[in-house]
Amino acid sequence: GENVEQHPSTLSVQEGDSAVIKCTYSDSASNYFPWYKQELGKRPQLIIDIRSNVGEKKDQRIAVTLNKTAKHFSLHITETQPEDSAVYFCAARPPRNGGFKTIFGAGTRLFVKA
Amino acid sequence: AAGVIQSPRHLIKEKRETATLKCYPIPRHDTVYWYQQGPGQDPQFLISFYEKMQSDKGSIPDRFSAQQFSDYHSELNMSSLELGDSALYFCASSLFPGDLAPLYNEQFFGPGTRLTVL
Numbered sequence: 649g650e651n652v653e654q655h656p657s658t659l660s661v662q663e664g665d666s667a668v669i670k671c672t673y674s675d676s677a678s679n680y681f682p683w684y685k686q687e688l689g690k691r692p693q694l695i696i697d698i699r700s701n702v703g704e705k706k707d708q709r710i711a712v713t714l715n716k717t718a719k720h721f722s723l724h725i726t727e728t729q730p731e732d733s734a735v736y737f738c739a740a741r742p743p744r745n746g747g748f749k750t751i752f753g754a755g756t757r758l759f760v761k762a
Numbered sequence: 763a764a765g766v767i768q769s770p771r772h773l774i775k776e777k778r779e780t781a782t783l784k785c786y787p788i789p790r791h792d793t794v795y796w797y798q799q800g801p802g803q804d805p806q807f808l809i810s811f812y813e814k815m816q817s818d819k820g821s822i823p824d825r826f827s828a829q830q831f832s833d834y835h836s837e838l839n840m841s842s843l844e845l846g847d848s849a850l851y852f853c854a855s856s857l858f859p860g861d862l863a864p865l866y867n868e869q870f871f872g873p874g875t876r877l878t879v880l
Contacts, residue, residue: 680867682867682868682869689850690873690874691852691871691872691873691874692805692852692871693871694868694869694870697867697868699867737804737805741867748793748795748810748812748817748818749795749807749810749818749820750795750807750869751807752804752805752806752807753804754803754804755803755804
């Protein structure tokens with residue numbers, strides 16, 4: 649089955665700096681890669697996603713890149729703000745005929761210092 | 763816009779008791795997923811349903827069962843509760859995760875049910 653590894657587990661940056669979180673996945677059949685932001689005690693919120701037919705996607709300060717060959721995908725947050733502080737999860741999902749489950753990485757706790 | 767509804771939001775049970783968690787998906791969503799999230803951990807996929815049938819199974823203990831009803835709401839039944847079952851239980855819903863439409867894969871999470879087993 650799919651296995652997702654996420655690094656780093658903790659990331660501390662100064663406000664205004666960039667933050668990068670990296671994930672690798674094991675199942676080459678996975679074709680959908682969402683990123684979730686979760687604040688303490690709250691639900692995971694989808695912030696950006698990318699499908700396997702795209703190499704990069706950007707939404708304002710957030711961008712995601714995907715390297716299918718290497719089975720890597722990364723989240724980039726630019727001009728970080730204190731409200732970006734949260735736990736970020738990457739995830740991978742196989743195509744429909746491979747099941748419905750979404751496998752999450754272990755999470756990255758991001759601290760943005762004002 | 764309507765979101766995923768979960769009830770109850772908080773639940774306290776004793777060991778060996780049973781618990782039932784309910785999930786009401788976003789209107790027109792036909793697929794429901796259950797996740798368990800322990801303190802400081804990532805959400806672990808338990809089980810999913812599409813059109814009232816189990817569509818995939820993850821790390822769900824045999825003591826747990828779930829079903830989806832004709833109105834697409836789902837219930838997670840937990841028996842012989844153990845201390846280690848204490849966690850946040852999230853339900854998520856989506857349209858059928860086909861590969862044709864970009865929006866179909868997005869899962870929307872409910873607010874969660876916090877289960878505490880004493």
